[in-house]
């Protein structure tokens with residue numbers, strides 16, 4: 001198996017992005033792991049690792065942070081891709097990305113991207129609806145998925161054929 005994608009998703013957006021990436025780089029060679037349901041996973045058989053989480057109240061999920069810290073040595077030996085889902089754009093999104101992953105992993109990554117996000121009112125609980133209305137002025141569902149960044153990420157994470165044959 002070539003690629004493992006580890007993700008966490010609260011309302012499904014990061015999961016959809018992870019599925020698009022899996023489809024883009026090749027379903028047959030890619031395994032998907034929801035970090036919420038996975039216990040120990042041996043990373044050694046994988047040639048490349050992709051990690052994605054989403055931003056809530058400025059932070060990525062703790063299990064993504066823990067996964068990066070626990071596995072940092074082996075992640076530095078792999079082809080690595082990192083991404084976040086988030087609704088804000090521009091400098092705010094960039095600083096959220098920088099806070100989400102350790103600098104050493106961001107520098108090592110082949111690709112590190114902001115994939116945009118969705119505000120899905122129908123998936124939010126009462127408190128989340130109040131927060132997004134108050135903080136971001138969102139009253140109805142809205143999508144800001146960055147399809148271009150998803151496609152660039154897929155291109156950058158696609159293992160070139162000649163390297164593929166070395167294994």
Ligand SMILES: Cc1cc2nc3c(=O)[nH]c(=O)nc-3n(C[C@H](O)[C@H](O)[C@H](O)COP(=O)(O)O)c2cc1C
Nearest residue numbers: 009010011012013014054057058086087088117118
């Ligand atoms: C309660 C709440 C807080 C959020 N806080 C932020 C935030 O601080 N910054 C941001 O860019 N997006 C924020 N978002 C938007 C999410 O990042 C966006 O909905 C993303 O698509 C969620 O992905 P997921 O469904 O995979 O968890 C927030 C969304 C909710 C519901």
